[in-house]
Amino acid sequence: RKEVEQDPGPFNVPEGATVAFNCTYSNSASQSFFWYRQDCRKEPKLLMSVYSSGNEDGRFTAQLNRASQYISLLIRDSKLSDSATYLCVVNQNAGKSTFGDGTTLTVKP
């Protein structure tokens, strides 16, 4: 079993839709969590940090559920520009960082 598993894609949604991605992790001692966005094999860019209390940034909301060992990303009112691959990241200690395989989102007009 992989240490970090993401929802298999691709997700194809119309503009304005709400879409949610989940990411599960196996190491209960994992310490920090992030969502990154990657466009067409360019460099990943930080989208959001993920906290147990939840984190909202405009149309994006990230949640952490430690008991069930998953993180989630909710995108409301999807825009064409949201089309990208979304990578979850789980960090086990100060240095080791594990990425999910990514979920591809395509938002269509």
Next chain:
Amino acid sequence: EAQVTQNPRYLITVTGKKLTVTCSQNMNHEYMSWYRQDPGLGLRQIYYSMNVEVTDKGDVPEGYKVSRKEKRNFPLILESPSPNQTSLYFCASSPHGAAQPQHFGDGTRLSIL
């Protein structure tokens, strides 16, 4: 401008010819890390460095070496490249470790024939 700079951006080379991919950051970050990304997969960590002269293996260190003699530089060395090391490589840095968001370089596309 705060950035992570990788060189070269693209390289086609042959099996067994030693190569180095350089990575430099201008943000005075303590933490630096190398990843490789293969089609359909996320990033896999090769090596990371918590600070100068401190390096540790990630998930896929075989066939790679790194060094951290200065804070700003973290080169990735392939002593004897093989075709299975053909990949897209990213260097990243953060102020104090993986618990903080990482800033990524633009990537290096390596093809080993």
